[in-house]
Amino acid sequence: MAAWKDNIRRVVPYVPGExxxxxxxxxxxxxxxxxxxTPRIKGISDDPDMLRLYPDPSISLLVDELARYHGVxxxxxxxxxxxxxxxxxxxxxxxxxxxxxxxxxxxxSFYDVWADLFRIPYERPxxxxxxxxxxxxxxxxxxxxxxxxxxxxxGIYEPIETIExxxxxxxxxxxxxxxxxxxFGGESxxxxxxxxxxxxxxxxxxxxxxxxxxxIGYAISNPELIKALNDVKYSxxxxxxxxxxxxxxxxxxxxxxxxxxxxxxxxxxxxxxxEAVGALGFSCxxxxxxxxxxxxxxxxxxxxxxxxxxxxxxxRYFDSPRINNYLRISIGTDEEMTTFVNFxxxxxxxxxxDSLN
Amino acid sequence: MAAWKDNIRRVVPYVPGExxxxxxxxxxxxxxxxxxxTPRIKGISDDPDMLRLYPDPSISLLVDELARYHGVxxxxxxxxxxxxxxxxxxxxxxxxxxxxxxxxxxxxSFYDVWADLFRIPYERPxxxxxxxxxxxxxxxxxxxxxxxxxxxxxGIYEPIETIExxxxxxxxxxxxxxxxxxxFGGESxxxxxxxxxxxxxxxxxxxxxxxxxxxIGYAISNPELIKALNDVKYSxxxxxxxxxxxxxxxxxxxxxxxxxxxxxxxxxxxxxxxEAVGALGFSCxxxxxxxxxxxxxxxxxxxxxxxxxxxxxxxRYFDSPRINNYLRISIGTDEEMTTFVNFxxxxxxxxxxDSLN
Numbered sequence: 206m207a208a209w210k211d212n213i214r215r216v217v218p219y220v221p222g223e224x225x226x227x228x229x230x231x232x233x234x235x236x237x238x239x240x241x242x243t244p245r246i247k248g249i250s251d252d253p254d255m256l257r258l259y260p261d262p263s264i265s266l267l268v269d270e271l272a273r274y275h276g277v278x279x280x281x282x283x284x285x286x287x288x289x290x291x292x293x294x295x296x297x298x299x300x301x302x303x304x305x306x307x308x309x310x311x312x313x314s315f316y317d318v319w320a321d322l323f324r325i326p327y328e329r330p331x332x333x334x335x336x337x338x339x340x341x342x343x344x345x346x347x348x349x350x351x352x353x354x355x356x357x358x359x360g361i362y363e364p365i366e367t368i369e370x371x372x373x374x375x376x377x378x379x380x381x382x383x384x385x386x387x388x389f390g391g392e393s394x395x396x397x398x399x400x401x402x403x404x405x406x407x408x409x410x411x412x413x414x415x416x417x418x419x420x421i422g423y424a425i426s427n428p429e430l431i432k433a434l435n436d437v438k439y440s441x442x443x444x445x446x447x448x449x450x451x452x453x454x455x456x457x458x459x460x461x462x463x464x465x466x467x468x469x470x471x472x473x474x475x476x477x478x479x480e481a482v483g484a485l486g487f488s489c490x491x492x493x494x495x496x497x498x499x500x501x502x503x504x505x506x507x508x509x510x511x512x513x514x515x516x517x518x519x520x521r522y523f524d525s526p527r528i529n530n531y532l533r534i535s536i537g538t539d540e541e542m543t544t545f546v547n548f549x550x551x552x553x554x555x556x557x558x559d560s561l562n
Numbered sequence: 563m564a565a566w567k568d569n570i571r572r573v574v575p576y577v578p579g580e581x582x583x584x585x586x587x588x589x590x591x592x593x594x595x596x597x598x599x600t601p602r603i604k605g606i607s608d609d610p611d612m613l614r615l616y617p618d619p620s621i622s623l624l625v626d627e628l629a630r631y632h633g634v635x636x637x638x639x640x641x642x643x644x645x646x647x648x649x650x651x652x653x654x655x656x657x658x659x660x661x662x663x664x665x666x667x668x669x670x671s672f673y674d675v676w677a678d679l680f681r682i683p684y685e686r687p688x689x690x691x692x693x694x695x696x697x698x699x700x701x702x703x704x705x706x707x708x709x710x711x712x713x714x715x716x717g718i719y720e721p722i723e724t725i726e727x728x729x730x731x732x733x734x735x736x737x738x739x740x741x742x743x744x745x746f747g748g749e750s751x752x753x754x755x756x757x758x759x760x761x762x763x764x765x766x767x768x769x770x771x772x773x774x775x776x777x778i779g780y781a782i783s784n785p786e787l788i789k790a791l792n793d794v795k796y797s798x799x800x801x802x803x804x805x806x807x808x809x810x811x812x813x814x815x816x817x818x819x820x821x822x823x824x825x826x827x828x829x830x831x832x833x834x835x836x837e838a839v840g841a842l843g844f845s846c847x848x849x850x851x852x853x854x855x856x857x858x859x860x861x862x863x864x865x866x867x868x869x870x871x872x873x874x875x876x877x878r879y880f881d882s883p884r885i886n887n888y889l890r891i892s893i894g895t896d897e898e899m900t901t902f903v904n905f906x907x908x909x910x911x912x913x914x915x916d917s918l919n
Contacts, residue, residue, distance in 0.1 A: 207733060207734055207759065207760065208734035208735070209656070209706075209734055209735055209736045209760055211659075212656065212657065212658045212659040212705060212706070212736070213655060213656060213658065213790045214654060214655050214656075214658050214790075214794055215790075215793075216793050216794060216797040217793075217797075218792075218793045218794075218795075218796030218797045219796055219797060219800055220796075221616070221619050221796075221800040221801070222616075224615075224616055224617075224618050224619060226618070232615070235616055237614055237615050237616060238614050239614070240614065241611065241613065241614050242613050242614060246607070246613070247608050248605075248608060249607070250603070250606070250607050250806060250810075251604050251605060253598025253599060253601070253772075254598065255775055256598065256599050256603070256772065256773050256774075256775040256776050256810070257594055257595050257596070257597065257598050257599060257772040257773065257774060257775060258581075258589070258594050258774055258775050259578070259579075259581055259592055259594060259768070259774040259775060260581075260774075260775055260777070261581050261583070262578050262581060286643060286799060286801075286802055286804075287799065287801055289798075289799040289800065289801065290798075290799045290802075293798045293799055297571060298570060298571050299566070299569065299570060299571075300569065301569045301570065301571050302568075302569040318797050319797070319798070321797070322794065322797040322798060348569060349566075349569070376564060377564055377565035377566055378565070378566055379566045379569070402564065403564065403566055411616070415613065415614040416613050416614065417613075417614060417615055417616040417617075417801075418612055418613040418614060418615050418616060418617055418804060418805035418806075419613050419804050419805070419806075420617070420801055420802070420803075420804045433570045433571075433572075435575075436572075436573050436574075436575045437571055437573055437575075437679065438575075439575030439576055439577075439578075440573040440574075440575045440576060440675050440676070440678070440679040441646075441647075441650045441676075441679060442643060442644065442646040442647045442650055443576055443578040443646065444578070444643075444644055444646065444774075444777055445643055445647075445777070446777075447643075447775060447776050447777045447804065447807060448775035448776070449607060449775075449776075449806060450804060453607075453613070
């Protein structure tokens with residue numbers, strides 16, 4: 206065997222939700238927004254000069270717009286290729302202790318993959334039986350803390366007081382709050398960055414801003430931590446964001462009205478969907494996101510998942526302990542959700558008949 | 563001091579060439595292509611659905627097109643956010659030995675930055691006095707080898723026989739040949755991937771394909787090494803390439819005629835420029851790229867660099883040992899190069915007068 210084989214970094218990669226290529230499917234499996242992004246982006250990449258020149262490595266157009274939007278200084282914003290890029294870079298930048306980092310047992314399934322990639326030790330305190338965070342589990346020696354709020358795939362939002370307690374009790378660690386879904390219901394921990402120097406907030410354009418296809422995420426923190434992130438980024442790839450993304454991202458931030466409208470539509474559809482499937486024997490965890498985490502009173506989640514896929518409706522199923530009887534269902538348009546509810550109605554009633562026979 | 567400060571990865575980042583924001587400058591400092599990319603890309607990102615959905619994480623549209631173009635299997639292509647992303651990921655994936663990796667003393671100034679970021683030991687064999695690679699310097703125990711061919715910032719192309727000797731004499735190491743500039747003159751080492759299992763070729767869309775602003779790079783190798791790269795990529799960020807980039811990249815690969823035409827224009831302008839500045843006392847290293855590395859017989863490079871910048875013409879100056887009397891000049895349009903030659907003509911003649919006074 207060639208010696209170079211010993212020097213390859215061997216990893217078990219993250220498995221993203223399916224991106225099926227066939228047309229005419231209803232896609233409720235990767236928490237995309239059913240509405241397009243701001244129409245202001247039309248035509249932006251038609252200028253050839255736009256593409257032949259390198260992008261601004263400091264991404265200042267978008268950074269400045271985000272700083273204005275959040276009422277912080279531009280030195281407090283770091284932009285990356287989706288929040289996954291921002292999180293990966295944060296792990297590489299901040300989690301270099303020998304002590305384990307902490308994140309919940311049920312959470313975004315990329316955290317342990319990054320920890321393995323960068324050889325960071327980790328521990329996973331259990332959520333309680335209602336999938337709530339037990340904050341005291343994070344009051345121990347650690348090399349860093351990361352969790353989403355609202356959590357994924359449960360959709361549950363933890364109150365800001367819980368977040369503050371965890372940040373306050375860990376002033377020797379960097380605490381990363383992944384707020385990918387915060388625009389759909391929760392209160393952001395953002396104001397806490399003025400009070401604590403160990404807090405990093407991560408956001409994405411993929412959900413509330415309908416730009417999953419563009420890959421934009423960002424971190425908000427104090428200038429010292431943002432500089433550390435930028436130093437690592439400039440040591441990895443100076444030009445991560447392409448030119449159309451920078452301009453389109455900035456246009457999205459400017460169009461507040463469109464942004465609020467689409468969020469409100471998603472929330473309204475979510476509440477109607479929760480009620481409709483409740484009548485069919487489903488219970489949904491309380492969601493502050495653009496998806497619901499639902500289980501049926503007697504039909505195994507996997508059966509529903511497979512039957513829905515057969516009917517060209519894709520939802521997400523995780524074959525993992527504690528959550529393998531749940532489905533994560535992204536909120537689509539009213540029409541898509543009605544089609545899905547009708548499918549479920551029929552599936553549940555025929556399942557009932559089958560079990561009676 | 564908070565304990566988390568000890569756990570931050572401290573790095574000295576790469577410094578990219580300036581991307582000045584003022585208009586009306588002649589930009590010959592970052593090896594961009596003066597001609598736009600294929601006009602086939604117009605309007606591609608105007609479809610809102612294009613942006614609201616996640617990209618295909620396997621980037622198959624572009625991967626398949628590149629595989630067809632190069633006559634290899636799709637399992638032999640890895641695509642990333644510019645060749646910097648591909649190289650960074652290759653360092654992380656392949657260079658995990660305790661032995662030093664090897665690259666030349668005068669070369670792309672990102673290699674040592676990546677080595678430092680990932681804590682990879684390295685040694686830098688000296689190029690000879692004509693800035694040529696001394697292949698025997700690479701016949702020793704190492705953890706991997708990387709260099710560009712043609713080299714940057716010298717522009718010098720090493721014959722394929724030299725490359726093969728280095729690959730052949732290092733079958734226990736991964737050898738990465740960074741062919742960012744190969745389309746402007748050299749013969750690719752690509753056929754060697756069928757003969758040696760330790761070779762990775764890296765390419766970019768930023769130079770010959772005029773798409774620096776889009777960020778597309780790729781690696782070509784055997785399926786085993788490409789899988790290792792993909793595993794690391796999927797452990798870092800599943801969705802690195804945004805949707806417009808994937809489609810626009812594929813359109814570029816399809817438009818062979820446009821591609822060949824712009825390359826030929828750049829080469830023609832380069833040869834004319836070399837001749838014109840030769841008459842002004844400049845000598846240029848033999849270039850197989852879209853830039854020339856030039857020094858004047860008696861005027862210090864830094865003086866020319868600063869005066870040109872004053873005249874709104876940006877070229878690249880490296881304040882590094884051995885090359886601090888050279889300028890790296892990207893090839894622009896005929897018109898831009900004529901303006902620059904006229905500037906140089908005047909500058910050299912007034913410099914002569916000044917020194918005579």
